[in-house]
Amino acid sequence: MIDTLNLTRKFGDLTAVDGLTLQVDEGEIFGFLGPNGAGKTTTVRMLSCLISKTSGEASLAGYQVDDPEDSLKIRKIIGLLPENVGLYDALSAYDNLDFYGRLYECPEARRRENIEHFLKMLGLWDKRDVSAGQFSKGMKQKLAIARALIHDPKVLFLDEPTANLDPESAKTVRDFILQLKKEKKTTIFLNTHNLDEAQRVCDQIGIFNGKLMALGTPAELEESVWGNKTVVQVEKVTDAILSALDKLPLKSMVVDEGRLTIDVTEADKENPAIVDAIVGAGGKIQYVTRLSSTLEDAYLKFVRQEK
Amino acid sequence: MKLNKSWIIAGKDFKIFRKKKRILYALIILPLLLSVGLPLFLISTLESADPGEVAIILNAFSFFYIILAYILPNSLAAYSILGEKIEHSLEPLLATPLTDGELLLGKMIASFLPCVAMIYLGSVIFMALSDVTTGTLYFPNWTMAFILIIAVPLASILSIQLNIIISSRVNDVRTANQLGLLLFIPFIAVYILLTTNMVSLNILNLLIVSAVLLIIDVALFYVNKATFNRDKILTKWK
Numbered sequence: 001m002i003d004t005l006n007l008t009r010k011f012g013d014l015t016a017v018d019g020l021t022l023q024v025d026e027g028e029i030f031g032f033l034g035p036n037g038a039g040k041t042t043t044v045r046m047l048s049c050l051i052s053k054t055s056g057e058a059s060l061a062g063y064q065v066d067d068p069e070d071s072l073k074i075r076k077i078i079g080l081l082p083e084n085v086g087l088y089d090a091l092s093a094y095d096n097l098d099f100y101g102r103l104y105e106c107p108e109a110r111r112r113e114n115i116e117h118f119l120k121m122l123g124l125w126d127k128r129d130v131s132a133g134q135f136s137k138g139m140k141q142k143l144a145i146a147r148a149l150i151h152d153p154k155v156l157f158l159d160e161p162t163a164n165l166d167p168e169s170a171k172t173v174r175d176f177i178l179q180l181k182k183e184k185k186t187t188i189f190l191n192t193h194n195l196d197e198a199q200r201v202c203d204q205i206g207i208f209n210g211k212l213m214a215l216g217t218p219a220e221l222e223e224s225v226w227g228n229k230t231v232v233q234v235e236k237v238t239d240a241i242l243s244a245l246d247k248l249p250l251k252s253m254v255v256d257e258g259r260l261t262i263d264v265t266e267a268d269k270e271n272p273a274i275v276d277a278i279v280g281a282g283g284k285i286q287y288v289t290r291l292s293s294t295l296e297d298a299y300l301k302f303v304r305q306e307k
Numbered sequence: 308m309k310l311n312k313s314w315i316i317a318g319k320d321f322k323i324f325r326k327k328k329r330i331l332y333a334l335i336i337l338p339l340l341l342s343v344g345l346p347l348f349l350i351s352t353l354e355s356a357d358p359g360e361v362a363i364i365l366n367a368f369s370f371f372y373i374i375l376a377y378i379l380p381n382s383l384a385a386y387s388i389l390g391e392k393i394e395h396s397l398e399p400l401l402a403t404p405l406t407d408g409e410l411l412l413g414k415m416i417a418s419f420l421p422c423v424a425m426i427y428l429g430s431v432i433f434m435a436l437s438d439v440t441t442g443t444l445y446f447p448n449w450t451m452a453f454i455l456i457i458a459v460p461l462a463s464i465l466s467i468q469l470n471i472i473i474s475s476r477v478n479d480v481r482t483a484n485q486l487g488l489l490l491f492i493p494f495i496a497v498y499i500l501l502t503t504n505m506v507s508l509n510i511l512n513l514l515i516v517s518a519v520l521l522i523i524d525v526a527l528f529y530v531n532k533a534t535f536n537r538d539k540i541l542t543k544w545k
Contacts, residue, residue, distance in 0.1 A: 011542065029440075045541060048402050050398065050401055050402060050404075050537060050538075050541055051537065051541055051542060052538050071405075072404050072406070075402060075403060075404040075405075076404045078402070080398070080399055080402040082395070082398040082399055082402075084395035084398070085395070085399075086394060086396035086399045086400075087394070088319070088323060088394065088396060089394060090322070090323045090326040090327065091319070091322060091323065091326075095322065099315065100399075100403065102315045103312060103315055103400075103403045103404075103405060104403060104404065105404075117496075125474055131422075147399065149401075171513045226439045259454070263323075268510040274402065
């Protein structure tokens with residue numbers, strides 16, 4: 001659904017986005033993780049046909065972002081929640097959504113249905129006649145999400161959707177994103193620096209800091225920090241245990257007093273054999289655990305790498 | 308270019324203007340003050356002036372409506388673009404399938420219609436009060452009809468387009484207003500020529516003024532379209 005090849009944007013001497021190549025499939029939630037100023041918003045703006053690219057290629061649903069005719073077609077099928085929500089404070093919640101629905105040429109019946117549907121889903125239906133200016137930050141954020149969805153877009157760009165929200169509102173938004181994927185198969189491009197959020201909702205994550213530092217599923221990225229390691233704590237490491245483990249096709253092993261840290265490829269197959277070998281050699285196992293790294297470890301590792 | 312999209316933009320702006328008291332007062336007060344004030348001023352000059360002088364004064368007063376057509380859209384047009392800028396609503400708006408022409412035309416309609424409607428209402432009051440004050444049926448006449456039907460819309464469009472250009476380059480409504488008002492000096496110069504009777508307000512002169520306004524209006528529309536740069540708006544506007 002979204003394809004980029006060496007997508008680059010420069011502002012004078014500053015390269016905000018450097019050679020970004022990625023592919024986001026239809027119905028996928030793609031998390032674009034990176035620190036402030038990493039170029040995430042610039043990327044979304046290029047993909048939404050709001051600003052031009054300096055070089056490279058980018059397309060959505062087969063339409064090229066830099067083709068003027070395709071650009072209008074792209075803008076018909078995307079929804080955008082920008083960093084600044086940009087609601088009309090003087091207009092009611094209903095009028096804000098109705099205005100955008102009309103600009104997207106939604107038939108009146110579908111417009112009304114969608115306004116009611118999304119406002120109810122986000123808990124704002126009772127406030128539909130209240131001016132957006134009277135809304136709290138969280139309510140504005142939810143209203144802006146409803147605005148981005150009013151025309152049933154195929155691709156939804158969310159730029160920091162839960163930034164500055166209280167935990168309850170953030171959870172409502174996260175649940176809503178998952179519900180959208182489930183019910184409408186919307187492709188979602190999620191800009192965030194909230195690692196927990198990315199881990200909970202994203203199918204694929206790109207860690208970005210000017211250029212793409214890593215790309216994969218949350219599990220793959222976690223694994224990329226430490227690899228797949230099993231830790232076995234035994235009462236005492238004996239020669240018999242080491243000799244028994246030597247006979248197994250293990251990639252590597254580090255012994256630290258009673259702690260064996262073993263590199264495994266397929267933990268579910270290799271771990272039982274490791275345990276059997278140690279027990280068979282008379283070892284007393286105190287515990288067996290997987291050496292786990294988090295998405296945070298992966299994030300920090302990659303963003304700290306030289307650009 | 309789809310006209311209905313421009314109307315949607317204009318309709319949204321009308322709703323916002325109705326809720327912004329400052330804009331609403333600016334729109335109502337000036338035409339009413341002028342339309343009631345000018346005939347009142349006339350009363351004080353009636354005793355010393357002969358009918359010929361009264362006709363010159365009324366002619367010059369009629370030209371005020373062209374000046375008003377330039378001044379009145381100032382705050383509306385400046386707010387129209389700057390309001391979007393201040394509320395950060397341009398980014399989601401530009402992400403919709405809306406062309407630059409549709410957006411600019413919508414913004415022009417939003418400022419144009421309320422201003423021209425108020426000028427027409429004010430001019431009816433002015434003409435009625437002037438006729439009552441002088442005791443002659445001076446209005447309506449062809450000059451005033453030409454002013455209202457041709458010159459007022461053209462002057463309004465000029466003001467709106469200049470304001471759109473100015474407001475896309477400054478960051479607050481007041482600065483945009485002040486810069487916009489600076490550009491009405493040529494209108495004042497014409498007014499002075501009229502009151503000193505160096506130029507008369509006849510149909511030929513009005514045709515010349517209107518032709519100049521029309522040429523500038525058309526040129527400015529293309530300038531606006533060509534200089535409305537989404538990239539710059541989103542990356543340079545603070």
